[in-house]
Amino acid sequence: xxxxxxxxxxxxxxxxxxxxxxxxxxxxxxxxxxxxxxxxxxxxxxxxxxxxxxxxxxxxxxxxxxxxxxxxxxxxxxxxxxxxxxxxxxxxxxxxxxxxxxxxxxxxxxxxxxxxxxxxxxxxxxxxxxxxxxxxxxxxxxxxxxxxxxxxxxxxxxxxxxxxxxxxxxxxxxxxxxxxxxxxxxxxxxxxxxxxxxxxxxxxxxxxxxxxxxxxxxxxxxxxxxxxxxxxxxxxxxxxxxxxxxxxxxxxxxxxxxxxxxxxxxxxxxxxxxxxxxxxxxxxxxxxxxxxxxxxxxxxxxxxxxxxxxx
Amino acid sequence: xxxxxxxxxxxxxxxxxxxxxxxxxxxxxxxxxxxxxxxxxxxxxxxxxxxxxxxxxxxxxxxxxxxxxxxxxxxxxxxxxxxxxxxxxxxxxxxxxxxxxxxxxxxxxxxxxxxxxxxxxxxxxxxxxxxxxxxxxxxxxxxxxxxxxxxxxxxxxxxxxxxxxxxxxxxxxxxxxxxxxxxxxxxxxxxxxxxxxxxxxxxxxxxxxxxxxxxxxxxxxxxxxxxxxxxxxxxxxxxxxxxxxxxxxxxxxxxxxxxxxxxxxxxxxxxxxxxxxxxxxxxxxxxxxxxxxxxx
Numbered sequence: 001x002x003x004x005x006x007x008x009x010x011x012x013x014x015x016x017x018x019x020x021x022x023x024x025x026x027x028x029x030x031x032x033x034x035x036x037x038x039x040x041x042x043x044x045x046x047x048x049x050x051x052x053x054x055x056x057x058x059x060x061x062x063x064x065x066x067x068x069x070x071x072x073x074x075x076x077x078x079x080x081x082x083x084x085x086x087x088x089x090x091x092x093x094x095x096x097x098x099x100x101x102x103x104x105x106x107x108x109x110x111x112x113x114x115x116x117x118x119x120x121x122x123x124x125x126x127x128x129x130x131x132x133x134x135x136x137x138x139x140x141x142x143x144x145x146x147x148x149x150x151x152x153x154x155x156x157x158x159x160x161x162x163x164x165x166x167x168x169x170x171x172x173x174x175x176x177x178x179x180x181x182x183x184x185x186x187x188x189x190x191x192x193x194x195x196x197x198x199x200x201x202x203x204x205x206x207x208x209x210x211x212x213x214x215x216x217x218x219x220x221x222x223x224x225x226x227x228x229x230x231x232x233x234x235x236x237x238x239x240x241x242x243x244x245x246x247x248x249x250x251x252x253x254x255x256x257x258x259x260x261x262x263x264x265x266x267x268x269x270x271x272x273x274x275x276x277x278x279x280x281x282x283x284x285x286x287x288x289x290x291x292x293x294x295x296x297x298x299x300x301x302x303x304x305x306x307x308x309x310x311x
Numbered sequence: 312x313x314x315x316x317x318x319x320x321x322x323x324x325x326x327x328x329x330x331x332x333x334x335x336x337x338x339x340x341x342x343x344x345x346x347x348x349x350x351x352x353x354x355x356x357x358x359x360x361x362x363x364x365x366x367x368x369x370x371x372x373x374x375x376x377x378x379x380x381x382x383x384x385x386x387x388x389x390x391x392x393x394x395x396x397x398x399x400x401x402x403x404x405x406x407x408x409x410x411x412x413x414x415x416x417x418x419x420x421x422x423x424x425x426x427x428x429x430x431x432x433x434x435x436x437x438x439x440x441x442x443x444x445x446x447x448x449x450x451x452x453x454x455x456x457x458x459x460x461x462x463x464x465x466x467x468x469x470x471x472x473x474x475x476x477x478x479x480x481x482x483x484x485x486x487x488x489x490x491x492x493x494x495x496x497x498x499x500x501x502x503x504x505x506x507x508x509x510x511x512x513x514x515x516x517x518x519x520x521x522x523x524x525x526x527x528x529x530x531x532x533x534x535x536x537x538x539x540x541x542x543x544x545x546x547x548x549x550x551x552x553x554x555x556x557x558x559x560x561x562x563x564x565x566x567x568x569x570x571x572x573x574x575x576x577x578x579x580x581x582x583x584x585x586x587x588x589x590x591x592x593x594x595x596x597x598x599x600x601x602x603x604x605x606x607x
Contacts (some may be wrong), residue, residue: 027313034367040358109413110414164453177451179449179451180446180451180453181410181456182407182410182447182451182452183447183451183453183513185407185410185440185515185518186405186407186440186444186445186447187444187463187464187467187517187520188437188440188464188467188520189437189443189463189467193467197463197466198453202454232376236502
């Protein structure tokens with residue numbers, strides 16, 4: 001009799017737990033479904049591009065300038081242009097964005113000025129990229145007289161991704177526990193020392209990840225580059241940044257005209273000759289590959305830094 | 312309640328009246344009663360004295376007119392129920408509150424022998440922290456090597472000589488009773504140590520710069536009993552070398568490690584006396600209620 005009641009109570013508890021756990025299962029299933037749909041779309045897109053562009057996915061394609069003949073056209077000037085623009089963008093947005101984030105997170109007093117700056121930074125992330133293009137056209141191309149150059153393109157995209165870099169960097173800085181800061185302060189460190197010796201080194205992984213996410217956004221941008229006057233037909237390379245003789249590097253390429261991967265794609269897609277569509281698909285596959293590679297690097301970096309630092 | 316009873320009263324600084332009329336209703340600890348006091352008057356130098364100290368978080372007055380004397384090379388424990396302000400008080404000594412906007416000190420904490428007002432407006436918090444070390448509630452080693460952890464305070468102080476840094480690091484690790492456990496792996500991360508070892512590493516880190524006062528903020532509350540015992544042993548050994556102020560939740564711990572105990576309640580100092588006196592024969596009803604477990 002006694003055992004029977006105990007057994008019944010147990011059964012009831014089990015039924016209750018199982019009933020409530022149904023929501024866990026439903027949520028996991030919905031989550032997986034959504035995730036896999038998104039992944040599936042990306043994979044299908046990528047495979048489709050690879051399939052369409054397969055005839056042109058070879059070494060020559062990477063190594064040739066654009067041409068009026070589809071089968072001889074390549075993306076050499078486009079991927080070199082994209083790489084140099086990304087280099088410029090990273091070189092500008094990294095120091096500026098990280099410095100801004102450090103100021104906002106570690107130094108800025110909590111007052112209305114700071115609040116306005118913070119709201120603006122967040123809002124800037126939502127400004128359409130063509131607006132940045134217009135701003136850059138007036139400011140960099142004409143006012144600063146940079147012309148339709150790699151420097152102008154790099155600065156434009158830097159502006160575009162600055163909010164992303166700032167927000168990501170702030171997140172990374174905030175992830176450093178207060179206890180660690182206090183430990184450093186208690187030893188007599190100044191604010192600068194706490195930031196330079198502790199907060200920044202411990203948040204490098206997060207900062208670099210945010211940087212690369214920003215660059216992944218920038219690499220595909222087309223509108224602002226068209227606005228500031230990217231060319232779609234460039235049959236020469238900018239002067240190499242590296243030189244055989246002293247001082248071994250040069251910045252002449254900054255002033256040169258440019259094209260970029262998305263510009264080249266856009267140009268090919270808008271041509272009537274179907275042979276160019278194949279080129280566009282091949283370029284698209286390579287651009288997507290470049291983006292995925294960058295994201296892969298970001299994940300690797302995060303993994304490396306997380307492994308070293310666990311609070 | 313005669314501050315003049317202690318030796319080395321600073322003649323340049325007359326005691327303000329509010330310190331005399333302060334809330335200390337019990338006599339100052341006398342030399343004979345202390346369980347650790349040897350009767351050696353020379354050792355009872357006042358290292359620091361809070362005079363009419365109040366502290367505000369915004370408009371909230373968290374500490375109310377505290378007056379207390381901290382003896383040099385003695386252990387002073389701050390006890391009291393949660394929220395009584397003992398940690399808040401401790402963190403005034405190294406100006407940790409300066410990191411929180413909207414906080415304000417009133418009154419003074421004098422540091423002797425040079426009569427520096429630790430919470431004075433013109434006194435830089437960094438300068439204060441160069442002289443007063445702190446060990447926190449949760450072990451918080453930097454995610455750097457054991458060596459770098461201990462060497463950091465020296466680095467901040469501009470010590471460049473590697474030989475000197477190595478010597479001081481070893482000395483600090485020995486003083487913190489952890490040298491034998493880590494001497495073969497100084498390059499390993501401080502985070503690779505166990506919780507108790509991490510806390511001793513943090514003590515070594517604070518000792519490396521030879522602080523005049525070492526603040527402990529519930530240093531064992533995150534540790535198991537064995538690690539706790541080792542830390543208490545260590546504090547006992549440090550008694551001869553440095554002035555210690557320790558906040559603890561654990562009354563047995565206060566009784567075990569301290570020479571003097573201050574009981575705080577609702578931001579006020581209720582009673583301050585020799586540890587043995589305070590625990591065996593408290594003069595205040597509130598103290599007695601607390602140490603007999605009636606609240607807290």
